[in-house]
Amino acid sequence: MNNSVDYRPEPNLAYAVVFGSVMVLGLPLNAVSMWILLRRHSLKSSNAIFMVNLAISDLLLVISLPMRVYYYATGTWPLSSKACIYITMLFRNNIRSSSIFITFISVDRLLAVVYPLRSRHRRTASNAWKSVALVWLFVLVVNIPEGLELAKNLKSVNESICFEFNRQQWPQSAMSYLQLVLVVTLLTVNLVSTALVSCTLHRRLNDSAKVNNKVNVMLIFAMNLVMFTICFLPVSIGVLIIKRHEISLWYVLLL
Template sequence: MNNSEEYRTEPNLDYAVVFGSVIVLGLPLNAVSLWILLRRHSLKSSNAIFMVNLAISDLLLVISLPMRVYLYATGTWPLSSKACTCITMLFRNNIRSSSIFITLISVDRLLAVVYPLRSRHLRTASNAWKSVALVWLFVLMVNIPEGLAHARKLNNSSESTCFEFHRQQQQQEQPRSALSYFQLVLVVTLLTVNLVSTVLVSCSLHKRLNDSAKVNNKVNVMLIFAMNLVMFTICFLPVSVGVLTIKRHEITPLVCLASVNCCLDPLLYYFSLDAFWKKKEDVDLAREQQTRDNLFS
């Protein structure tokens, strides 16, 4: 199937509009957020390191969406099967990497709020970079067999489009791959970690309700965890379940929903980093003052 004329689907302007809207919002939001994170916040902070990599993951997703817009707007795929596989993997990689980075941000905030002094040796830039390297290595290791399987299935199917399968093929629907089950287990596990972190932080903040010196911007702290749970339950979980429970040609609405996560992630940067718009020197001074307050409280 090397001829682009064989890659066809029925045009769907609704899908094209959704993916186009994600591009219009997600590209500038993540690009500006990445610029602010790199320019105004030191990468010596574990939280900032996780945020930078989350923004990179979202930008990789956004740059893959124009071809989806073209496919659903015109009904044709002008590129090769290899290009289709690469773009498909960018989307799947975003779900995995984003969900992991969001969870790391939750755990980092949990340690900062509940165990501010005991966790200082854990919440270092060195440990953060090691975690980031492991995440990307994990994503790559999963991507290789999954990409090869996707390319093989695409080339062996006489009636497939780039991202979907025609209805005629559903009578011979193949069993779901082990990676599909792994995807669901991963998302559910990470969602559980976020739920536990939310409960622990909520209890800790409730005990310190009148102690503003220890935890500043309590509402913002809880908004971080609320946003994380929203992204898991709306963006990541439905598509992970849908891959196993519904037919392939019906999963595109859930793919649209999952892609919206790259527009929501910039809200995390605003709520999660103290003084997001301030220069990193001002933030460092604020952190030093917060440490002194913790030591003498």
Template sequence: MPNNTVHDNATDLEMNRAYAVVFGSVIVLGLPLNAVSLWILLRRHSLKSSSAIFMVNLAISDLLLVISLPMRVYFYATGSWPLSIMACIWITMLFLNNIRSSSIFITFISLDRLLAVVYPLRSRHLRTPSNAWKSVALVWLFVLVVNIPESFHFTRSIRDSNESTCFEFREPKLLQSNLSYIQPVLVVTLLAVNLVSTVLVSCTLHKRLNDSAKVNNKVNVMLIFAMNLMMFTVFFLPVSLVVFFQSGKHFFTLLMCLASVNCCLDPLLYYFSLDGFWKRKEDADTSGQAPLNTL
């Protein structure tokens, strides 16, 4: 029995080091990629289009995730938590918020592309900066409202279970509560929306196969939807569905590591979503090439 305990401790130590490496790599890649993307979006693309507004907020969501990771790296590298329980709770909230806000913003980008391709004329009154900002405000409000009861639940559960460490939520009641089902319901619903949007856009582009004047860069359009579906199925869905499995708590940290990688891939979404991503908007306009986000 002692030998098994020693073996388990050694395995946990190796896994913790692996987690620290993964989270550290996400910081190294995610911070400059999203910071540069945010700078380009703000500096070279005006916030007068709904797509750019959603992408700016997606980049902000990713940056909030990245700034929460250094303490995770410290915890998994040293095995100790020097801050308070509330600090642990709010860093955890930043992580969960990224999954929720990113999934919603990515879905908004998909819906914006859907309206631009399938209903280009009828959707113009919907795809306005004003409506985009209202939608963004509702998303952040929703995220904050969910955080309030969640933070109380995590605080009470950790204290009741005498957990002395951070992020390692071993007790089932920490993962399985009525509040924990908000995220999987949200992610599954948004995944369904993305699937329907992908099918509708694919059918429309197939019908307009020879009508390049109406829909430019068809390959880029489908790449956007393919990337969005990959984000959901690979990064958001597994960690969200873990609450439905009794053994899920043993894989929770591993799935959190996987979910954190999504912030490193979002800049590719900006690149394929905006024609002339590296150019100023006015340069693209004068070149005669219509940006994709104006479809």
């Protein structure tokens, strides 16, 4: 007995344009960032290692976008259901890995500014690589149950569909709650790090040359907080509160 949903997706150029724009902007920007980091820093500092892996995380997101553009431009999915799962996981992993790497960057700057001497032996390239390996291992472990859940739910739709599912057969998973807890926790760490670094710089820096350095340091923290408050947190909350009977651009972006 075939229980798949008899639904034929229609092309949606608006979705294709959104994902295409992200792809066109994200690919060169992240590629240039990686080139600069590798050329100037040669992965000898913990901060450079975290930033390179952040760029890799974003590039993996960009890799997942061409097939999304094709799907929404044509309304057809030419690949297998397994390919749909892999591409979906690449897309979803970006929030988890990027939020962790951004937090690592913030904590690394916190230690460098607030505890420069005591943290010197901790902020090594070796420790940074160990931390990065644990992050990617965590991401892969999370992918196992989530990938199985995606495979199960894909059976309820026909083979020409990807990224769209029957809301009534798509219950909120434990990963949706785990992701929100992860993002809120990491946002809290970033807020605390920003406050501590700001207070420390305010006490120590007085001359104009050092003020410029202070601005550069605080700019990093400001950009990190913007990423959390504009991108990571709204998406994580939206996964839980979105109404299942609505098909909107917001829902599609969350998948």
